[in-house]
Amino acid sequence: MSQYPDLLSLRGRGVVVLGSGAGIGGQVCEAVAQAGGRVLCVDLDAEQAARAAARCGGEALAADITDRAAMAGVVQRAEELFGDEFFGIVDVVGVTLPRALADHDDESAQRQFDLVLRHALLVTQLGMPALARRGGGSVVFVGSLAGWRSTLRIGMYGAAKAALHQLASAAAHEFGPAGVRVNTVVPGRIVQSGTVAPDPEALRRVEEAVPLRRAGVPSDVAGTVLFLLSDLAGYVTGAQVPVDGGIHMVSALPSTQPAVTASRS
Numbered sequence: 001m002s003q004y005p006d007l008l009s010l011r012g013r014g015v016v017v018l019g020s021g022a023g024i025g026g027q028v029c030e031a032v033a034q035a036g037g038r039v040l041c042v043d044l045d046a047e048q049a050a051r052a053a054a055r056c057g058g059e060a061l062a063a064d065i066t067d068r069a070a071m072a073g074v075v076q077r078a079e080e081l082f083g084d085e086f087f088g089i090v091d092v093v094g095v096t097l098p099r100a101l102a103d104h105d106d107e108s109a110q111r112q113f114d115l116v117l118r119h120a121l122l123v124t125q126l127g128m129p130a131l132a133r134r135g136g137g138s139v140v141f142v143g144s145l146a147g148w149r150s151t152l153r154i155g156m157y158g159a160a161k162a163a164l165h166q167l168a169s170a171a172a173h174e175f176g177p178a179g180v181r182v183n184t185v186v187p188g189r190i191v192q193s194g195t196v197a198p199d200p201e202a203l204r205r206v207e208e209a210v211p212l213r214r215a216g217v218p219s220d221v222a223g224t225v226l227f228l229l230s231d232l233a234g235y236v237t238g239a240q241v242p243v244d245g246g247i248h249m250v251s252a253l254p255s256t257q258p259a260v261t262a263s264r265s
């Protein structure tokens, strides 16, 4: 019989967390460590990486993961550090360059795609083969509701996230036979993370709209990442899992139906 809590354990397995510095990445590092995993905490900001590593007992590495040589260095360090126990990669990085579509010039549009998509392609080309060579593993990307639903002022970010979701599906398809599972978490509005704190009135409107009546916090995302990383999700690949309090299923169209009270006899 399956021992379900054991399936959640990462027991000595090595996991690379890309973008470990901000709220969501930091929580992912802690979740992996609490589940018994070993963590390589990677961030552009060396101090942030060091802080994350100190909190979770992992190793820190500063790298710009949009750069191919830097990503190759990350994978090489993970192979040295974890050996055959190299098991997982969580790619949290996804910076937003907010502006209307018409206001993106060629450079900012390219930069937006690099900050969301390029590193995910590098994970696919450099990280997944390394996991496949060890007989398999688990990769989790952090997507966005903005990749499913249009959101004003972040349309280019949403287009890049939609491409990321599809890249993850294609990677799950290609690497499934090698035992590498690839899944994506799709957060809605998450507070206490690397983004600018929302103004209180905007946050109140978010809370009112969300069926669970609150914004998300980094641990909401980290818990779902941990499940997808672990063997509990051993038959789950190519999934896009919303972590958004249910807002993805709510229509923006107001109901035109009159309220009717059921009369029961």
Ligand SMILES: NC(=O)c1ccc[n+]([C@@H]2O[C@H](COP(=O)([O-])OP(=O)(O)OC[C@H]3O[C@@H](n4cnc5c(N)ncnc54)[C@H](O)[C@@H]3O)[C@@H](O)[C@H]2O)c1
Residues within 6 Å of the ligand: 018, 019, 020, 021, 022, 023, 024, 025, 042, 043, 044, 045, 048, 063, 064, 065, 066, 092, 093, 094, 095, 096, 142, 143, 144, 145, 186, 187, 188, 189, 190, 191, 193, 194, 195
């Ligand atoms: N916060 C939200 O409401 C929300 C909603 C939906 C999706 N998301 C997604 O969640 C993820 C985390 O978002 P966030 O706002 O917490 O943090 P973020 O993605 O802006 O930053 C996370 C960390 O990544 C690091 N980083 C940035 N560029 C890097 C690079 N080139 N190389 C290495 N590290 C780099 C940053 O220093 C930071 O510590 C992103 O993918 C984001 O798109 C966030």
